[in-house]
Structure formats: C-alpha cells, structure tokens
Amino acid sequence: MVKLTEGRGKELFRKYGVPVPPGRLTRSAGEAERLTREQEVPLPCVIKAQVLAGGRGKGGAVRFAATPEEAKEAAAAILGQQFQGETVREVLLERRVAIERELYVSFALDRSLRLPILIASRQGGVEIESVADAAIDRQAVEPLPGLVAYERRRAAGTLGLAGPLAADLDRLLQGLYRLFQEEDAELVEINPLAVVDGHLLALDAKVIIEDDAAFRHPEYAELRDDRTPLEEIAREKEIAFVQLDGNIGVIANGAGLTMATLDVLSRFGGRPGVFLDLGGTDDPNKVTEAFLLMSRARPSVVFLNIFGGVTRCDTVARGLVEALKRVPERERFPLVARIRGNNEAEGRAILQSAGVTSLSDLHDSAQAVVEAEKTAAAAGARTA
Amino acid sequence: MTVLVDRDTRVLVQGITGHQGTVHTVQMQKFGTRVVAGVTPGKGGTAVEGVPVFDSVAEAVGKTGANVSVIFVPAPFAKDAFVEACDAGIPLAVIVTEHIPFHDMLTMFHYGRLRGTRIIGPNCPGVAAPGKAKAGIIPNVVFRPGRVGVISRSGTLTYEIVSGISEVGLGESTCIGLGGDPVVGTSFTEALPMFEADPETDLLVLVGEIGGTAEEEAAEEIHRHFTKPVVAYIAGGSAPPGKRMGHAGAIIAQGRGTAASKVAALEAAGAAVARFPYEVPTLVAERLRGAGRP
Numbered sequence: 001m002v003k004l005t006e007g008r009g010k011e012l013f014r015k016y017g018v019p020v021p022p023g024r025l026t027r028s029a030g031e032a033e034r035l036t037r038e039q040e041v042p043l044p045c046v047i048k049a050q051v052l053a054g055g056r057g058k059g060g061a062v063r064f065a066a067t068p069e070e071a072k073e074a075a076a077a078i079l080g081q082q083f084q085g086e087t088v089r090e091v092l093l094e095r096r097v098a099i100e101r102e103l104y105v106s107f108a109l110d111r112s113l114r115l116p117i118l119i120a121s122r123q124g125g126v127e128i129e130s131v132a133d134a135a136i137d138r139q140a141v142e143p144l145p146g147l148v149a150y151e152r153r154r155a156a157g158t159l160g161l162a163g164p165l166a167a168d169l170d171r172l173l174q175g176l177y178r179l180f181q182e183e184d185a186e187l188v189e190i191n192p193l194a195v196v197d198g199h200l201l202a203l204d205a206k207v208i209i210e211d212d213a214a215f216r217h218p219e220y221a222e223l224r225d226d227r228t229p230l231e232e233i234a235r236e237k238e239i240a241f242v243q244l245d246g247n248i249g250v251i252a253n254g255a256g257l258t259m260a261t262l263d264v265l266s267r268f269g270g271r272p273g274v275f276l277d278l279g280g281t282d283d284p285n286k287v288t289e290a291f292l293l294m295s296r297a298r299p300s301v302v303f304l305n306i307f308g309g310v311t312r313c314d315t316v317a318r319g320l321v322e323a324l325k326r327v328p329e330r331e332r333f334p335l336v337a338r339i340r341g342n343n344e345a346e347g348r349a350i351l352q353s354a355g356v357t358s359l360s361d362l363h364d365s366a367q368a369v370v371e372a373e374k375t376a377a378a379a380g381a382r383t384a
Numbered sequence: 385m386t387v388l389v390d391r392d393t394r395v396l397v398q399g400i401t402g403h404q405g406t407v408h409t410v411q412m413q414k415f416g417t418r419v420v421a422g423v424t425p426g427k428g429g430t431a432v433e434g435v436p437v438f439d440s441v442a443e444a445v446g447k448t449g450a451n452v453s454v455i456f457v458p459a460p461f462a463k464d465a466f467v468e469a470c471d472a473g474i475p476l477a478v479i480v481t482e483h484i485p486f487h488d489m490l491t492m493f494h495y496g497r498l499r500g501t502r503i504i505g506p507n508c509p510g511v512a513a514p515g516k517a518k519a520g521i522i523p524n525v526v527f528r529p530g531r532v533g534v535i536s537r538s539g540t541l542t543y544e545i546v547s548g549i550s551e552v553g554l555g556e557s558t559c560i561g562l563g564g565d566p567v568v569g570t571s572f573t574e575a576l577p578m579f580e581a582d583p584e585t586d587l588l589v590l591v592g593e594i595g596g597t598a599e600e601e602a603a604e605e606i607h608r609h610f611t612k613p614v615v616a617y618i619a620g621g622s623a624p625p626g627k628r629m630g631h632a633g634a635i636i637a638q639g640r641g642t643a644a645s646k647v648a649a650l651e652a653a654g655a656a657v658a659r660f661p662y663e664v665p666t667l668v669a670e671r672l673r674g675a676g677r678p
Contacts, residue, residue, distance in 0.1 A: 109486060111598075142494065181487055213485035240630045255634060256537065257619075258630050259623060260661050262620075263619060275630075309540055310521055310523065340544065341523070362660070362662055363662060
C-alpha cells in the first residue's frame with residue numbers, strides 16, 4: 001500500500017473538488033520565508049511536517065507563524081528532524097484558520113459486507129477509535145449505483161449540518177467518493193473536517209492507495225516508501241518478502257504455509273527475521289533469485305519449507321543448488337530443508353547430490369532450525 | 385451436485401492459451417474433469433489439449449453447455465472476463481487470478497449477485513471433489529476420496545493439510561480454497577451451509593488465517609446452524625501487527641484480525657483448533673470417532 005502524506009493527499013483533494021485551505025509544500029526554510037513574504041501562503045500560517053506518523057501536533061511537528069521570519073524559523077526547526085523514525089523532508093505551509101467545529105468523514109472498505117463504507121462522526125480532530133459509537137454513523141455504499149443523494153443527506157444529518165453547510169458536504173462527499181474509487185484508495189479520511197467561517201474545509205488528509213491497482217496508477221510508483229530496500233528488490237522480482245525482527249530466514253511457498261512455518265518456529269523459541277514466499281512457480285531461476293535475495297538479508301540460519309503442489313519440489317531443489325553455487329563462501333548460512341509433496345523424491349535426490357540433507361517432518365525440522373540458530377548465535381558470540 | 389462441482393460439471397477455461405491455463409487444463413483433465421471449452425479472444429477455432437477454443441464465452445456456452453468457468457485472465461482484464469461469464473449465464477466462476485484491485489472485485493461481486501453468478505476466489509486454488517471434478521489448480525496428488533470437507537483461505541497450506549488427511553487413510557468430499565484477498569466472492573460463512581447440506585460430508589476442516597473477521601463470523605454460523613464436527617487451524621499466530629503476511633488480506637489492523645481472537649471464537653463454537661497444521665489429521669480422526677464415524 002502507498003500511504004500519502006497530508007500534502008499529497010490535499011493535492012488529490014483539490015483535484016476532486018474537496019475544499020482545503022490555501023497552502024504550499026516546500027523542502028526549504030528559505031522557500032518557506034519567500035512563500036509567506038510574497039503572500040503565496042497567507043499569514044498567519046501553520047507549518048506541518050510531512051510525515052506519515054500520527055500525533056504530529058503533540059510531537060512538536062506542527063508550528064505556527066505570524067511573520068515570514070517566524071515561518072522560516074519554524075520550517076528550519078522541523079525540516080531534517082526525526083519524527084517517530086521518519087526524517088522530515090518536506091513541510092506544508094497553510095493558512096491558519098479559526099475552527100468553529102471539528103467533524104470527521106471517511107470512506108473505507110468493509111471486508112465482511114464487501115462494500116465501501118462511509119463513516120461520519122460529529123466528533124472530529126481525535127482518533128476515530130476513541131469516539132463513542134453514538135456519535136458515529138456508518139453507511140454501506142452500493143458500488144453499482146454509487147453514493148446516492150439520500151446517503152449524503154443522512155451524513156449531513158449525522159454531522160448536524162443544514163443549509164449551505166449541508167450543500168457543501170453534499171459536494172464534498174461526491175468528490176471524496178469519486179477519489180476513493182478512481183484513485184483505487186483503500187482509505188480516504190478527513191480528520192478533522194472543520195467548519196470555518198460558514199464553510200467546510202479539510203484540515204487534514206489521509207489517503208492510502210492499494211498496491212494491486214498499480215498497473216493503472218504509475219504515478220504512485222515513486223511514493224512506495226514503506227518498504228525496506230530488500231523488500232523493494234523482491235517486489236520487482238515478484239517475490240513476497242517481508243523483514244521482521246529476528247535472525248532466522250524462512251523460505252516457503254504460499255502465504256498460508258509461510259505463516260504456519262513462522263508460527264511453528266515461534267512455538268519452539270525461534271525468531272524469524274525474514275520471510276520469503278516463492279508463491280506458485282515452475283521456474284528454477286526465480287527460486288535462485290529468491291535464495292540470493294535471502295543471503296543478502298544475512299540470516300543466521302535458513303529454513304526452507306516447501307510443499308510441492310503447483311511449485312514442484314525438484315524445481316525448488318534445482319533453483320537452490322544453483323543459488324548455493326553462487327553465494328560466496330563467507331556469506332554461507334546453515335540450511336535446514338524440509339520438502340514434501342509433488343516430485344518429493346526427485347527434489348530430495350537433487351539436494352542430496354549437492355550435500356544438502358532434507359527432512360520431511362515439519363515438527364522435527366523446525367526444532368532443527370532453532371537448534372542451528374542457537375549454535376550460530378553461540379559461534380557468533382565466540383568470534384565477537 | 386454435492387458441493388459446487390460434481391460429475392455433471394462442464395468446465396470452461398478463460399485464458400486457456402496462457403501458460404497457467406494450459407498447464408491446469410491438463411491437470412483438471414487428469415483429475416477426471418470434463419473440460420469442455422476454452423476462451424481466448426482472437427484464438428477461436430483452435431484447440432488446446434483437445435479442448436476447443438472459442439472467441440467468446442457466450443459462444444462457448446452455446447456450443448458446449450459449459451456451466452463452470454475457471455478464470456486465469458491477468459488482473460487488469462479479469463473484471464471484464466468475469467462480466468462476460470456472468471452475461472453468458474455461467475452460474476459459478478472460479479477466479480484463480482491474483483492481484484485483482486479490490487475496487488474491481490467489489491463491482492464483480494455485486495454484479496455477480498445480480499446475475500446469479502457465484503464467485504470462488506479471487507487469488508484462490510479453486511474447488512475439487514475427488515472422484516468427481518476439479519475447477520482450479522489444487523494438485524491432484526493430495527486427494528483421496530472420502531468424507532471430510534475442507535474450506536480454506538490459503539493455497540499451499542491447504543494442500544499440506546489435505547495431504548495429511550489423505551495419508552492417515554481418511555479422504556475428502558469437497559475442498560474449497562476461498563482465496564487470500566480482502567474481498568472474496570464466497571466466505572466461510574457462505575460455504576458452511578453447503579457442507580451442512582452435503583450428505584457426503586461428515587466433518588469439516590476450516591483453515592483460516594489472520595486478517596479480517598471471516599473466521600469469527602464463521603464461528604457464529606457454526607454455533608447457530610452447523611451440526612457436523614469442525615476441526616480448525618489458523619495461520620499467523622506469530623505475525624506482527626501492520627505487516628501484510630504474503631496475502632493481501634492477511635494483516636492485523638487496529639488490533640482486529642488476530643489469530644487469538646479467531647481461535648477463541650472457533651473454540652467457543654465447539655471446534656477443535658489445532659496448534660500446528662500437522663495436528664489436524666489426528667484431530668479429524670478423533671472427532672470422527674467421537675461422532676461415531678470411524
């Protein structure tokens with residue numbers, strides 16, 4: 001998924017007719033001064049760090065300025081700072097507004113109903129999870145007719161909006177729903193949606209774009225920054241690869257089997273550090289690529305757990321043997337292989353010929369992996 | 385019809401001329417399935433493994449009486465392929481394709497409901513009834529005809545568990561892989577009544593995973609309406625929150641979708657929940673003995 005920063009989200013809001021305060025994004029304090037001095041951003045203004053983490057207000061990542069000098073100072077204080085592990089590279093300068101009321105609206109997916117859901121809350125500006133159910137209204141939206149007028153009127157009623165404000169909301173919700181669909185968003189959230197001077201304004205923007213729609217949204221490719229560098233390489237090679245906290249590398253096929261493998265290891269006290277899902281493949285080269293990728297993650301021990309179905313055991317064995325030839329001696333890691341299923345005997349023979357012993361029982365092999373990790377850790381402690 | 389497919393099933397393969405389409409057409413045939421038609425626009429009049437290829441689904445249905453479509457069409461074109469199957473009156477579409485945008489899937493699901501087309505999947509291994517028919521990609525070797533029903537959100541893990549059940553001398557009535565995406569055409573809750581009504585199923589194995597609340601809803605359905613014994617396994621107990629664990633749908637978000645919550649719900653509904661996948665066959669055997677069906 002691609003999480004957009006507030007500034008990027010607000011650019012989309014403008015495109016879809018969702019009202020936002022006048023503002024500009026910048027990466028330099030000098031530019032912040034110029035923007036306010038030349039009144040491209042009206043004063044007084046607010047300067048907000050463009051990071052994905054929440055709680056920016058309390059964390060000092062949101063500041064105010066009444067003069068161009070103050071805007072420069074505030075931007076300089078925020079840019080380059082670390083905020084919950086993220087470096088602030090960009091700030092949003094925006095006119096400071098007098099808030100009369102804070103509300104909340106969002107569109108998200110309800111997996112159980114298999115429908116988009118419109119959530120409206122009379123209380124905004126706080127985490128929606130902390131708002132009492134009585135203040136929140138959830139409406140499922142049928143995707144074939146789309147968001148219709150009575151649903152928008154009901155949301156206005158929930159939010160206590162009438163007259164011109166209800167008309168504002170009507171337009172805003174249509175734009176926001178269109179954004180949700182056309183940009184393939186998993187979530188679009190305005191929190192707070194503020195009443196300012198008799199109008200509605202989106203004061204924050206949270207937009208998450210779905211990965212599977214990447215083929216029709218190349219514009220988001222460069223914004224995928226939630227992956228580690230190795231996860232990014234894996235994605236290009238169409239291998240599911242996730243980095244966790246431990247030292248054991250796990251290579252399995254299929255998401256369910258991979259998760260089950262991690263569970264079994266955890267039960268025996270092992271700490272998985274990387275998992276890699278080969279998926280369904282009949283290409284030994286893809287298996288080789290996967291192993292080489294795993295070796296770059298520097299695991300203390302690797303557990304290969306394959307159930308041969310669509311992906312045959314001999315294919316995996318061939319790919320593994322090729323990879324072992326290419327991994328330099330100093331980057332070698334202990335390997336425990338467990339293979340079952342389609343062409344099991346053939347796969348076992350190929351591994352045997354390359355000096356790799358393979359097991360067939362998941363329970364026993366998981367224990368062997370945890371033992372191997374302990375041995376590796378002890379050896380590491382001795383050399384250190 | 386037992387559950388979804390049987391000896392009268394006539395399979396159509398959309399995307400039959402692609403690599404996966406061709407490979408699995410052969411495997412479905414070896415399973416004993418009647419694969420009657422393939423569709424690839426522009427390749428009408430040719431044949432794949434003895435199966436006639438048509439340009440449109442309507443033509444294929446008209447000439448062969450196909451009543452189940454297995455869709456291998458790539459994600460960007462899957463919605464259109466599915467709508468074509470609906471419009472041709474196909475009652476069951478098994479969508480193997482992965483990475484279909486969920487917004488497309490929402491449209492497909494609700495359009496299918498209007499047209500009377502059930503979806504299994506997407507991103508799923510499909511349906512197999514040993515000795516009868518297979519619509520999908522579950523490996524033939526794992527099966528043995530028997531009286532255990534299996535429903536699952538995963539692929540390979542299902543093969544492993546089914547294989548374990550077969551190895552202890554039991555066997556399967558029907559196995560359905562529902563798919564690992566956030567939006568699936570058929571959920572556990574919707575599949576349960578099919579197995580309840582199936583006279584050839586004595587016990588149901590449910591293989592779930594983290595993410596969403598499908599297992600909790602299934603537990604509710606089991607508690608209220610399901611009278612046969614249930615054995616369950618939930619993958620992802622050790623998964624950290626916020627990480628997508630390989631399947632788009634396998635993510636713990638805002639504290640929802642944990643394995644602990646699913647295990648508790650299923651146990652409260654009377655299911656025997658295995659801690660490890662390899663405990664499933666033992667629990668199945670025990671529960672069958674308990675129900676007086678060795």
